[in-house]
Amino acid sequence: MRPLTVESLNPSISQVQYAVRGELAIKAEVYREQLKQTDNNLPFDKVISSNIGNPQQKGLDQPPITFTRQVAALMEWPMLADLAPNVFPRDVVARAKELSEEIGSIGAYSHSQGVPFIRKSVAQFIEDRDGFPSDPGHIFLTGGASAGVSLLISMLITPPTSGILIPIPQYPLYTATLAQHNGVVLPYHLDEASGWSTSVESIEAAVEKAHTEGITPKALVIINPGNPTGALLDESTQVKLVHLCEKYSLVLLADEVYQANLHQPESHSFTSFKKVVAQTRSPVPLVSFHSISKGVSGECGRRGGYFECTNFSEEILALIYKMVSVGLCPPLSGQIGVDSMVRPPKPGDESYELWKKETDTIHEVLRTRTRTMSARLNALPGVSCVDSPGALYLYPQIQLSKSAQDAARAAGKEPDAFYALELLDETGICVVPGSGFGQKEGEWHYRLTCLCPGVDEYVGKLENFHRGFIERYGA
Numbered sequence: 394m395r396p397l398t399v400e401s402l403n404p405s406i407s408q409v410q411y412a413v414r415g416e417l418a419i420k421a422e423v424y425r426e427q428l429k430q431t432d433n434n435l436p437f438d439k440v441i442s443s444n445i446g447n448p449q450q451k452g453l454d455q456p457p458i459t460f461t462r463q464v465a466a467l468m469e470w471p472m473l474a475d476l477a478p479n480v481f482p483r484d485v486v487a488r489a490k491e492l493s494e495e496i497g498s499i500g501a502y503s504h505s506q507g508v509p510f511i512r513k514s515v516a517q518f519i520e521d522r523d524g525f526p527s528d529p530g531h532i533f534l535t536g537g538a539s540a541g542v543s544l545l546i547s548m549l550i551t552p553p554t555s556g557i558l559i560p561i562p563q564y565p566l567y568t569a570t571l572a573q574h575n576g577v578v579l580p581y582h583l584d585e586a587s588g589w590s591t592s593v594e595s596i597e598a599a600v601e602k603a604h605t606e607g608i609t610p611k612a613l614v615i616i617n618p619g620n621p622t623g624a625l626l627d628e629s630t631q632v633k634l635v636h637l638c639e640k641y642s643l644v645l646l647a648d649e650v651y652q653a654n655l656h657q658p659e660s661h662s663f664t665s666f667k668k669v670v671a672q673t674r675s676p677v678p679l680v681s682f683h684s685i686s687k688g689v690s691g692e693c694g695r696r697g698g699y700f701e702c703t704n705f706s707e708e709i710l711a712l713i714y715k716m717v718s719v720g721l722c723p724p725l726s727g728q729i730g731v732d733s734m735v736r737p738p739k740p741g742d743e744s745y746e747l748w749k750k751e752t753d754t755i756h757e758v759l760r761t762r763t764r765t766m767s768a769r770l771n772a773l774p775g776v777s778c779v780d781s782p783g784a785l786y787l788y789p790q791i792q793l794s795k796s797a798q799d800a801a802r803a804a805g806k807e808p809d810a811f812y813a814l815e816l817l818d819e820t821g822i823c824v825v826p827g828s829g830f831g832q833k834e835g836e837w838h839y840r841l842t843c844l845c846p847g848v849d850e851y852v853g854k855l856e857n858f859h860r861g862f863i864e865r866y867g868a
């Protein structure tokens with residue numbers, strides 16, 4: 394028998410890169426294990442996971458929303474409502490009963506597109522948000538937004554001469570999925586100097602470049618609010634982007650998983666692409682993604698999300714349905730999480746006060762941390778950081794001296810990866826180097842989340858490290 398080798402596998406798999414769980418995260422795991430030993434010889438006593446937007450991760454402090462977990466508990470074991478009659482608020486019991494009547498046991502497969510009743514709730518949420526109709530038949534519940542993005546990319550790409558326009562910096566799900574499906578990454582750069590704004594001209598230039606290289610751009614990815622940038626689009630830019638998609642026959646893939654993470658609501662609000670497409674009566678085919686992993690819900694491990702298709706023919710919707718049927722159904726626990734996200738308690742419900750307090754606290758904590766961290770990062774020599782109005786991250790730019798760059802190359806690393814590795818080795822703080830998200834030639838960044846508690850201590854360590862790094866390698 395021939396041995397199973399890497400060479401015998403689908404070659405696309407070797408091309409896939411995903412920095413968020415890459416070298417730094419792997420080394421952080423090793424350190425975490427090492428810390429369990431008493432004589433570990435490490436210069437820090439904990440690993441700080443600032444590399445991934447996983448709000449409920451061990452070591453972080455974002456609690457789950459009580460309402461979400463109570464509904465989930467009763468869906469797992471409906472008998473609990475009778476065994477603990479005074480524990481659950483009346484609206485939770487009523488919600489679980491209503492869902493149970495629709496779903497039955499959560500141990501059964503559901504409709505492949507997602508429980509119809511929950512899809513109706515999603516459609517209502519979208520209508521209330523945008524003021525335009527939404528059809529539950531055009532909504533697909535998914536195991537997180539990633540599953541939806543992956544499916545759509547797999548359906549859009551016709552290798553080897555088609556590509557998708559991706560913002561740089563980007564969330565690496567996009568480049569990873571394109572690599573897997575032999576699609577061409579068509580990068581367009583966001584403008585850091587203007588708060589990571591999206592320039593229609595730079596996208597147009599990327600389309601024209603693709604055409605000259607014989608590549609057909611199939612879709613435009615917009616992440617709004619941005620990851621890793623935290624930038625928010627204004628409505629006039631969104632209208633222009635929709636027109637650009639019309640001009641070049643592009644599908645618009647709108648990744649809106651951070652729509653509820655807004656840190657400067659007085660000046661930066663979120664407008665969905667669904668609303669812009671509806672308002673402008675645009676024929677652009679749009680897929681809008683949402684997730685329970687982010688926002689105030691933070692239920693990453695539950696794997697829930699949805700996508701809504703706008704301006705898709707019934708024929709294509711039937712094909713998407715066929716493809717999701719192959720996977721049988723999205724996880725029921727995630728679908729129930731979606732229901733709690735789109736139908737939170739209303740004023741007057743028994744759970745409302747607690748829900749309001751919990752969600753207000755999460756928003757306030759994220760806002761304060763984002764503001765404090767960006768101010769302190771900006772005060773460091775050689776660091777500039779856009780004070781991000783949305784999402785869960787900051788993406789500071791760092792100036793690295795020639796001697797730091799030389800030391801990095803000698804170690805076989807990208808300079809920002811070298812900086813991030815030294816940061817991890819010295820402080821236990823795990824961030825993701827900008828090379829994992831993309832950046833302009835000769836620029837260096839890293840992404841850190843705004844989710845870590847003890848900002849004073851943590852940013853203090855980061856500041857000390859940065860100053861020491863400059864002492865070692867020069868400014």
Ligand SMILES: Cc1ncc(COP(=O)(O)O)c(C=O)c1O
Nearest residue numbers: 537538539564620650684686698
């Ligand atoms: C921009 C963006 N899109 C999609 C996802 C995937 O989220 P999910 O957990 O819903 O798959 C993430 C996760 O970090 C993200 O940042």
